[in-house]
Amino acid sequence: MESTQHAAAISSAPAEASWSREAILELYTLPFSDLLSRAHDVHRQHWDANTLQLSTLMSIKTGGCAEDCKYCGQSASYTTKLQVEKLSPVEEVEQAARAAKNAGASRFCMGAAWRELKDRDVPKVAELVRRVKALGLETCMTLGMLKQEQADTLRDAGLDYYNHNIDTSEEYYPEVISTRNYADRLDTLDKARDSGLKLCSGGIIGMGESRGDRAGMLETLANMAPPPESVPINMLVPVAGTPLADTPPLEPLELVRTIAVARVLMPQSHLRLSAGREALSDEAQALCFFAGANSVFYGDRLLTTDNQEASDDRKLFASLGLHTEPAPAS
Ligand code: SAM
Numbered sequence: 001m002e003s004t005q006h007a008a009a010i011s012s013a014p015a016e017a018s019w020s021r022e023a024i025l026e027l028y029t030l031p032f033s034d035l036l037s038r039a040h041d042v043h044r045q046h047w048d049a050n051t052l053q054l055s056t057l058m059s060i061k062t063g064g065c066a067e068d069c070k071y072c073g074q075s076a077s078y079t080t081k082l083q084v085e086k087l088s089p090v091e092e093v094e095q096a097a098r099a100a101k102n103a104g105a106s107r108f109c110m111g112a113a114w115r116e117l118k119d120r121d122v123p124k125v126a127e128l129v130r131r132v133k134a135l136g137l138e139t140c141m142t143l144g145m146l147k148q149e150q151a152d153t154l155r156d157a158g159l160d161y162y163n164h165n166i167d168t169s170e171e172y173y174p175e176v177i178s179t180r181n182y183a184d185r186l187d188t189l190d191k192a193r194d195s196g197l198k199l200c201s202g203g204i205i206g207m208g209e210s211r212g213d214r215a216g217m218l219e220t221l222a223n224m225a226p227p228p229e230s231v232p233i234n235m236l237v238p239v240a241g242t243p244l245a246d247t248p249p250l251e252p253l254e255l256v257r258t259i260a261v262a263r264v265l266m267p268q269s270h271l272r273l274s275a276g277r278e279a280l281s282d283e284a285q286a287l288c289f290f291a292g293a294n295s296v297f298y299g300d301r302l303l304t305t306d307n308q309e310a311s312d313d314r315k316l317f318a319s320l321g322l323h324t325e326p327a328p329a330s
């Protein structure tokens with residue numbers, strides 16, 4: 001049981017799931033074992049605690065992005081080693097998706113370095129969705145800002161999830177991105193939701209933000225009605241040439257706490273331990289799974305940076321007795 005002095009503040013989730021920043025920070029400051037015990041209990045009530053969902057990423061359009069996100073090696077505002085690439089041919093994407101399915105992924109996530117989806121590209125990305133869906137995979141895309149009719153077209157093509165991260169708290173957002181604002185992000189998420197798409201939205205920790213900002217990010221996500229079906233928690237992957245390249249790494253236990261708090265706030269969401277796993281020990285990852293993470297990006301690459309190798313993942317999952325969620329029946 002958790003210490004009694006903390007129990008009153010967190011004994012139950014608000015009936016209408018409206019979490020205050022203060023209540024979230026109280027969770028964060030619980031003794032570590034109390035927080036993990038609570039998060040793990042919530043996790044077991046809603047999920048098979050030994051099953052992981054595997055998503056594989058592919059960058060379908062790389063670099064040259066008009067936004068200035070300080071963490072991102074794909075922004076045209078910074079000089080990085082990245083080579084700009086046009087929208088990938090459909091056969092290449094289909095082949096990568098087939099390989100991801102054969103390797104055990106249940107979801108294929110296609111990412112483009114765009115500020116927003118342009119109407120001229122809609123038929124091409126809709127075709128990518130159709131082809132990937134036909135393989136019996138769940139489909140996810142992250143293409144920047146969307147218009148309502150674009151979201152409807154993607155839904156009709158078979159898109160299951162739209163990824164659009166809020167990245168951090170509303171207060172910290174202008175420190176990280178100046179070319180759009182928080183409301184723009186929420187607006188696209190509303191449009192995706194209105195089209196009937198499932199939402200994948202989370203953020204990045206370790207960008208120099210405070211714990212209050214991490215709590216603020218989770219507050220925004222948890223108070224969505226309903227919260228996103230998928231919540232990726234990324235650790236900053238420092239990319240040479242970006243303004244955040246030399247940010248000191250976040251203490252892994254703070255990541256574990258963030259996962260645990262997210263699990264308590266959003267019991268029914270897939271919670272993805274996302275970018276940054278390569279820098280984590282097996283032990284830190286095991287703690288994240290115990291705290292409620294039940295999804296990972298699986299495959300040797302994220303979008304433009306390295307992920308933990310799939311062969312190492314298979315060893316880790318076997319040693320922890322973790323099974324993987326099958327692709328949905330086609
Ligand atoms: N351009 C689209 C957008 O920003 O929505 C889609 C692609 S963008 C690369 C998708 C997400 O990747 C970002 O919102 C951010 O959360 C994450 N990301 C990008 N670079 C990262 C990095 N260096 N470390 C961790 N996460 C990163």
Ligand code: DTB
Pocket residue numbers: 057073109111142163165202203232233234237274275302303304305306
């Ligand atoms: C998400 O939350 N993380 C992924 C996916 N959604 C699109 C992207 C991580 C990118 C890490 C840096 C890179 O590889 O470019």
Ligand code: SF4
Pocket residue numbers: 065066067068069072073074075076112113114115144
């Ligand atoms: Fe562009 Fe997305 Fe990178 Fe921001 S995170 S610079 S929007 S690709």
